[in-house]
Amino acid sequence: MSPPEIKGNLQLRADVIDRGLCALCGACAGICPYLVAHRGRIVALDDCAVERGRCYAFCPRVATDLDAASNAVFGAPFDTAPIGRVAQVLMTRAARENVRSSAQYGGTVSAIVAFAIERGFIDSAVLTKSDASVLPAGVLVRDPDDVLSHARSNYVAAPTLAAFNREARREEVRRVGVVGTPCQALALAKMRASPLENRNNVEKLSLVVGLFCTWALDLDSFTRFLAEKTPLDRISKFDIPPPPANVFQAFSDSTSVSIPLDEVRRFIRPSCNVCLDMTAEFADVSVGAAEGVEGWNTLIVRSERGRELVDAARAAGVIETDALPDENLNHLKGASLGKRRRALANIRQTTGSDDDLLYLELCAETRSRLLAE
Amino acid sequence: MSFGSTAERTIDMANIATFEKGTSQLLMGNEAIARGALEAGIGFAAAYPGTPSSEIIGSLAEVAKDAGIYVEWSINEKVALEAAAAAAFAGVRSIVAMKQNGLSVALDYLMGLALTGTRAGIVLVTCDDPGALSSTEEEDSRIVAKWACLPLLEPGTFQEEKDMTRWAYDLSEELKSVVLIRGVTRTSHARGDVEVGERVPPLRQAKFEPSNPLEFTSLPAPFKHLAANQKIDKAREIFESSPFNWYQGPDKPDLLIVTCGSGWFYSLEAVTALELEKSVGILKLGTTWPLPEKLVREHLSLAEEVLVVEEIDPFLEGNLKELVGEDPSAVGPIKFYGKRSGHIPVAGEINPDIVTAALARILDIEHRPVQPQYSQKALALTSQFTHGRMVGFCAGCPHRATFWSIKNAIKLDGRNGFVSGDIGCYSMAVGPAGYWQIKTMQSMGSGTGMACGFGKLAEFGFTQPVIAVCGDSTFYHATIPAIISGIYNRANFTLLVLDNSATAMTGFQPHPGTGRSAMGEPAPTVDIPTLCRALGVRVEETDPFDLTGTTDKLLDLMRDDGGVRVMVVKRECALVRARREKPAYKMRIDVERCLGESCGCSRLCSRVFQCPALMWDAEKGVAAIDSVLCAGCGVCADICPSGAIIRETA
Structure with missing residues (x-):
């Protein structure tokens, strides 16, 4: 199998943006004057004439050699297991109560990122903040004490x-960590694997903390919908409580609004429907809720880098760990596999062929294993 | 004569008001017209600038004090004509000049004036622009003479430009009618020798005193219409003996060329080039409406084949055919060649080559007017010294920065917003200089008028943001009524007034925003933001060189749906500024930082931003700055993604 072709800005727009496949990960934005992220869209301000661009090379929704991406992160080919490459799965939470209460679920992400900065694993971290109009964007944090102020989950x-x-x-900035979604973890892996001369400073990327993700919402249509329910500038936190609640909650000051999840699902970005990855399989560690265990996270340790950090955090008493009950692990695997199956079905429905899997450029073996599942 | 400084030059050089009688002067056609008006003793001159007419009133403005006359730049052509007519009604000879589009603006009043007539002489000069070299249309003004019953003169030589203008005042007063003089770009802007006559100071006995209550109205219209037709009959008689009509050629030509205006020199050159002096005659007409019938019939009867040479429409050709049709036996059978036959093109500018080719074709002469591959050879030769680019904005032009921000704001907004454009330097944003942003462009003020319509289409499913643009001079000229209409009808659009504090396209004439009159005196200022705020709409102001600020403000205005919003984008024209000040910045390229053609840049500055001072050094693979062209505006430093364009305080 020859490596997937790297094309330019015009082809990225044709292959991804114009087809509604953009995941809005931001990997193509801000590296040149042509592509920028603006209010929930990647906008092409002008045509670029470069034939092989970083924008195309990094995009998680163009032809992707998953083995090459996996090799760049783990030194091993892509693992088709239901939750990807796993060194260890744990149930964790931040040791400090105030971290847990300010964060979503167990506060593990905030605890380990702050710890990673404190101990010099990284000197700074790119997190996601929301402004008054629920307009999320990346932000660089250098002070461990600031990590907690960006602790909330963004569903947009x-x-x-x-x-x-x-x-x-x-x-x-010499050693930077990134907290991101599965598509962002894949984009960063592609950045590491990119054969282009311009390395995009990826050698400074020292930690990727992945977040479990089933889908993300489209900013423009969702905020217009939400603004009719509650003033956007008062919202302090979103949540989707565990089943059987089946609602989306927006908290502001002292009140909260609950919206049936089905209503919210209408605003899922189409790109999420073709995403195979629920658990951020290309991250060093991946974190999500521990369903049914309030106040705890599920943490998947994937890389050696990730293992070192988690061990040190545990040893320093920053996080508490416990074994994840088998029932939860099985449930997680089932959910992850479910997302993968739905995505493959959607992809095949879109292309009408088993041979054309949109952005998935797979070796025969991986392809047959993925499709077999 | 000294060329040391502007001040010295003004003192030393004779001007069109001070030339000595009987001397020969090298004058631009428009200056010759202005001199002719001074020799006629005009007291009042008014216009709205418009290429190729602008130098007529412009050159009078420069000498207004020497000549003891009043000159103004009016708000638009209609007001200019009205003001000049008022002077004439009060007994002061007046002149008004405009380009062909301007005549359309003035037409409503001109129709009434044609029926009303005049007391003192009034001449309306209209300068057409065949080929639309500096226009958005190339209509032929002459049809207005026939339509409005007005006598029409077309000068064919530089001497005639002056002499005809001088004589037009006597004609105007004899007929009690406005007289039209029609020029074209080449007769307006070319220069030739003119022997000047005596300048007459204006009479100073202005008084408005109607001889009857309706004298200065067009009423009763049918009566005045009949009178206007009678004036044309009288003009026909006068024109029979006009020295501006003449014949040159053999007594019995094989072919007769009938021509007027610029066609005279072109025809003469063609006949000479083909050595046809003995077989082809030229009837050169200076009085083209009404035609001197006897004179014309007399010459038509000499030839059986007639070629009509004229710019733009077959106006003369049609009138000749009409004349022949009235009494075919008087002239005998004639085969006409011209625009109808396809020998002279109906669009674009004509030239000696075209006339030569037409003659050769009619007379079946072997002739190649232009060397084969001439244009390729010329291109090969000149491309060594220039690099290819389309018509665009000057280096340092605020409009480039403005359209950069408009382009980005429209893209970021993402709702397929677009710009309805207007007339001015910024019209060039229909092309790459303004990133192809202007999508409609017709006439002065129509950008906002169009927005009044686009902005009312929501109920038909229209969701695109509408942006109108106009310049500062265009704002005063014709935009104000459209804004008020938009406000009244709750049209949904954003108007950007691109205020460069000059009527830049036509030569930096002052206007109501500049605080200066045509005659160089201080004048009251009509402040655009203040006026718009008084209309009760949201008004923002921005500096176009602040790219981020301008983009953000425009984005916000575009999202502020409902009603009319105005943003005044203000920065002085780079050429006006350059006459007064040194560049603000010295620009240079940090070649270490320049990414050139690689990913992350792709030559944004020279390939996309396209300031003419930004060059691409293909050999070194880096950007370069043409220090001769660079106006030092500094904007390119803000667009360079790698900070390789360095802005140093000059």
């Missing part, structure tokens, strides 16, 4: 990697 797609592209250029 955020071009966080545009901030990596922007901030990693700075000389004082």
Whole structure:
């Protein structure tokens, strides 16, 4: 199998943006004057004449050699297991109560990112913040104490990697971590694997904390919908409580609004429907809720880098760990596999062929294993 | 004569008001017309600038004090004509000049004036622009003479430009009618020798005193219409003996060329080039409406084949055929060649080559007017010294920055917004200089008028943001009524007034925003933001060189749906500024930082932003700055993604 072709800005627009496949990860944004992220869209301000661009090379929705991406992160080919490459699965939570209460679920992400900065694993981290109009964007955090102020979950797609592209250029940033969704973890893996001369400062990328993700919402249509229910500038937190609640909650000051999840699902970005990855399989560690265990996270340790950090955090008493009950692990695997199956079905429905899997450029073996599942 | 400084030059050089009688002067056609008006003793001159007419009133403005006359730049051509007519009604000879589009603006009043007539002489000069070299249309003004019953003169030589203008005042007063003089770009802007006559100071006995209550109205219209037709009959008689009509050629030509205006020199050159002096005659007409019938019939009867040479429409050709048709036996059978036959093109400018080719074709002469591959050879030769680019904005032009922000705001907004454009330098944004942003462009003020319509289409499913643009001079000229109409009818659009503090396209004439009159005196200023705020709409102001600020403000205005919003984008024309000040910045390229053609840049500055001072050094693979062209505006430093364009305080 020859490596997937790297094309330019015009083809990225034709292959991804114009087809509604853009995941809004932000990997193509802010690396040149042509592509920018603006209010929930990647906007092409002008035509670029470069034939092989980073924008195309990094995009998680163009032809992707998953083995090459996996090799760049783990030194091993893509693992088709239901939740990807796994070194260890744990149930964790932040040791400090105030971290847990400010964060979503167990506060593990905030705890380990702050710890990673404190201990010099990284000197800064790209996180996602929301402004008053629920407009999420990437932000660079250098002070561990600031990590907690960006601890909330965003359900609206955020071009966080545009901030990596922007901030990693700075000389004082030498070892940067990124907290992101599965598509963002894949884009960063592609960045590492990219054969292009311009490395995009990816050598400074020292940690990727992946977030479990089933889908993200389209900013423009969803915020217009939400604004009719509650003033956007008062919202302090979103949540989707575990089943059987089946609602989307928006908290503001002292009140909260509950919206039936089915109503919210109408605003899922079409790109999420072709995403195979629920657990951020290309991250060093991946974190999500531990369903049914309030106040705890599920944490998947994937890389050696990830294992070192988690071990150190546990040893330092920053996080508490426990074994994840088998029932939960099986449930997680089932959910992950479910997302993968739905995505493959959607892809095949879109292309009308088993041979054309849109952006998935797979070796015969991987392809047959994925399709067999 | 000294060329040391502007001040010295003004003192030393004779001007069109001070030339000595009997001397020969090298004058631009428009200056010759202005001199002719001074020799006629005009007291009042008014116009709205418009290429190729602008220098007529412009050159009078420069000498207004020497000549003791009043000159103004009016708000538009209609007001100019009205003001000049008022002077004439009060007994002061007046002149008004405009380009062909301007005549359309003035036409409503001109129709009434044609029936009303005049007391003192009034001449309306209209300068057509065949080929639309500096226009958005190339209509032929002459049809208005026939339509409005007005006598029409077309000068064919530089001497005639002056002499005809001088004589037009006597004609105007004899007929009690406005007289039209029609020029074209080449007769207006070319220069030739003119022997000047005596300049007459204006009479100073202005008084408005109607001899009857309706004298200065067009009423009763049928009566005045009949009178206007009678004036044309009288003009026909006068024209029979006009020295501006003459014949040159053999007594019995094989072919007769009938021509007027610029066609005279072109025809003469063609006949000479083909050595046809003995077989082809030229009837050169200076009085083209009404035609001197006897004179014309007399010459038509000499030839059986007639070629009509004229610019733009077959106006003369049609009138000749009409004349022949009235009494065919008087002239005998004639085969006409011209625009109808396809020998002279109906669009674009004509030239000696075209006339030569037409003659050769009619007379079946072997002739190649232009060397084969001439244009390729010329291109090959000149391309060594220039690099190819389309018509565009000057280096440092605020419009380039403005359209950069407009382009980005429209893209970021994402709802397929677009710009309805208007007439001015910024009209060039229909092309790459303004990133192809202007999508409609017709006439002065029509950008906002169009927005009044686009902005009312919501109920038909229209969701695109509408942006109208106009310049500062265009704002005063014809935009104000459209804004008020938009406000009244709750049209949904954003108007950008691109205020460069000059009527830049036509030569930097002052206007009501500049605080200066045509005659160089201080004048009251009509402030655009203040006026718009008084209309009760949201008004923002921005500096176009602040790209981010301008883009953000425009984005916000576009989202602020409902009603009319105005943003005044203000920055002085780079050429006006350059006459007064040194560049603000010295620009240079940091070649270490320049990414050139690689990913992350792709030559944004020279390939997309396209300031003419930004060059691409293909050999070194880096951007370069043409320090001769660079106006030092500094904007390119803000668009360079790698900070390789360095802005140093000059």
